[in-house]
Amino acid sequence: xxxxxxxxxxxxxxxxxxxxxxxxxxxxxxxxxxxxxxxxxxxxxxxxxxxxxxxxxxxxxxxxxxxxxxxxxxxxxxxxxxxxxxxxxxxxxxxxxxxxxxxxxxxxxxxxxxxxxxxxxxxxxxxxxxxxxxxxxxxxxxxxxxxxxxxxxxxxxxxxxxxxxxxxxxxxxxxxxxxxxxxxxxxxxxxxxxxxxxxxxxxxxxxxxxxxxxxxxxxxxxxxxxxxxxxxxxxxxxxxxxxxxxxxxxxxxxxxxxxxxxxxxxx
Numbered sequence: 001x002x003x004x005x006x007x008x009x010x011x012x013x014x015x016x017x018x019x020x021x022x023x024x025x026x027x028x029x030x031x032x033x034x035x036x037x038x039x040x041x042x043x044x045x046x047x048x049x050x051x052x053x054x055x056x057x058x059x060x061x062x063x064x065x066x067x068x069x070x071x072x073x074x075x076x077x078x079x080x081x082x083x084x085x086x087x088x089x090x091x092x093x094x095x096x097x098x099x100x101x102x103x104x105x106x107x108x109x110x111x112x113x114x115x116x117x118x119x120x121x122x123x124x125x126x127x128x129x130x131x132x133x134x135x136x137x138x139x140x141x142x143x144x145x146x147x148x149x150x151x152x153x154x155x156x157x158x159x160x161x162x163x164x165x166x167x168x169x170x171x172x173x174x175x176x177x178x179x180x181x182x183x184x185x186x187x188x189x190x191x192x193x194x195x196x197x198x199x200x201x202x203x204x205x206x207x208x209x210x211x212x213x214x215x216x217x218x219x220x221x222x223x224x225x226x227x228x229x230x231x232x233x234x235x236x237x238x239x240x241x242x243x244x245x246x247x248x249x250x251x252x253x254x255x256x257x258x259x260x261x262x263x264x265x266x267x
Contacts, residue, residue: 016211018163019081019110025053030082030113038211045203048256052240055257056190057086059240060158063188063263064088066244067154068095072186074153075101076143078131078177079160082110083117088156089124099123102143106130131160132168134176152184152266159259161226162192163213174226183266187230190240190261192217197258223260230264237262 016038020031024039031039043049064075073096077088080103092099100123105111114126125146129137137143147153155177164170178187194201194217201217208215224237235243239254240261 017107017109018208018211018213019105019107021211022053022159023082025050026057028082038207042204042207045207046200046256049204052257052259055241056159056259056261059190059243059259059261060088060156060188061086061091062244062246063261064091064154064156065095066263067186067188068092068099072152072154073099074147074151075099075156076104076137076147076153077101077156077158078104078129078137079157079163080105080110080114080126081159083114089118089121093123100146101125102127102146104129104131104137104143131157131173132164134173134180138177138180149180150182152186153181154186154188155181156188158188158190159192161189162215162217165214165216171225175228178228178230178266181266185266187227187264187266188262189223189226189264190259191223191226193219193223193258193260195220195258195260196239196255200256201258217258220260223262227262227264230266233263233265 013032014034016034020035021039024031024036068091075088075092089099089101092101103114103124103126105114106129108128111126111128118124118126125142127140127142129140161170164173192201192215205215205217220237237260240257240259241249241254242251243261
């Protein structure tokens, strides 16, 4: 199966890249015509897509800030994508300047660009790693030098696992990652789902089939299972805007944001 897995290709600006598309949604500048064209197709399929992406990013900010305020000072961000505004280390270090963040992405282009942007950022590393090979990430010398696995770590998988197909065993991947973390660690996760607006999600999935990483939406039950025995913090697994929002928001408003979001704690 490993030989059949999709792998990041060499640099080709003509192949739409999900990291660069994400950057485009967020108003960044690190994207090419093919990325913009495919992103606009996705937006045409779901006119609220930019709102969804920004709400996903806003959830990440709220979760990291909350964990930093609870004393978590180590973060392992897998599938981080291109660095953009308000990255994990910026949010965590605003609370605790000594917070450390290991960023991981399987796309060599993303890692090279990230290393350049993070060169002056204290307490950070950016490494090449594929979530489908969790042991290689956990044993990476740079990760081990930066993070102390004897103390609680926040594991971040934000808008990442829906790019892992069922045949690559996302449940097994998560079990290995969870087992490596000490008690008191946390898992921060978002995942696409067709539970709320299935017709819209189906259209977006069709667009992403023509990118470097097709998507696999999952049900609430399937996403909850990714947390294993971690205890979900209030309010549980919810649509991303409903996780400890900074303003009042209704379920009707949140429903078009078809990413589940949650934070779990290892007993």
